[in-house]
Amino acid sequence: AQTVTQSQPEMSVQEAETVTLSCTYDTSESDYYLFWYKQPPSRQMILVIRQEAYKQQNATENRFSVNFQKAAKSFSLKISDSQLGDAAMYFCAYRSANSGYALNFGKGTSLLVTP
Amino acid sequence: EAEVAQSPRYKITEKSQAVAFWCDPISGHATLYWYRQILGQGPELLVQFQDESVVDDSQLPKDRFSAERLKGVDSTLKIQPAELGDSAMYLCASSNRQGAGGYTFGSGTRLTVV
Numbered sequence: 001a002q003t004v005t006q007s008q009p010e011m012s013v014q015e016a017e018t019v020t021l022s023c024t025y026d027t028s029e030s031d032y033y034l035f036w037y038k039q040p041p042s043r044q045m046i047l048v049i050r051q052e053a054y055k056q057q058n059a060t061e062n063r064f065s066v067n068f069q070k071a072a073k074s075f076s077l078k079i080s081d082s083q084l085g086d087a088a089m090y091f092c093a094y095r096s097a098n099s100g101y102a103l104n105f106g107k108g109t110s111l112l113v114t115p
Numbered sequence: 116e117a118e119v120a121q122s123p124r125y126k127i128t129e130k131s132q133a134v135a136f137w138c139d140p141i142s143g144h145a146t147l148y149w150y151r152q153i154l155g156q157g158p159e160l161l162v163q164f165q166d167e168s169v170v171d172d173s174q175l176p177k178d179r180f181s182a183e184r185l186k187g188v189d190s191t192l193k194i195q196p197a198e199l200g201d202s203a204m205y206l207c208a209s210s211n212r213q214g215a216g217g218y219t220f221g222s223g224t225r226l227t228v229v
Contacts, residue, residue: 004157006157033214043222044220044221044222044223045158045206045208045220046220047217047218091157091158095214097213100163100170100171101146101210101212101213101214102148102160102163102171102214103148103158103160103208103214103218104160105157105158105159106157107156107157108155108156108157
């Protein structure tokens, strides 16, 4: 079974600064997708960014970018110019054919953004 | 924008009682997922449907939990009898086959067992 590990239970960043959230995963597969999801308090899970394992180029979405290190099985999320609305739980997730295409989530990182 | 509908939004039940949650996925999404999310942790897959068939229910506590998706559209997750440890958020998500078009999550049902 694949495991997703987020080693930072909580992170804090000042508004306008940059923060990086860590994620590592364990798999023997070569074809898979990785995701970062955001879950604001009492609100639904929304997709932040996704990365196909076969693509070497790191995905970016506006202020959000990833550092995908396939050999190291590392998938970190960088949030630039942090905003108060970025405060939320962030989950790293893995998906592959062997997992039935279901998302397998890490335990999450709680991000606090201070003014 | 299309949404995954879940009801009820909140549910308080006494232990040993029965409780049921309902999910209506995005129209046309063949795959439906039920996740359980304990406070402060990541969602864990309980059951996955492809149309009306169960694809994966390996983590579903089958002695007390059941799930169905009779017509391959909406789905019901039932717990009987509920236990204190079942207190959690129950999330429903849907996707097209293989999740290629992305996953859409509902707002969840927060269950409190007292």
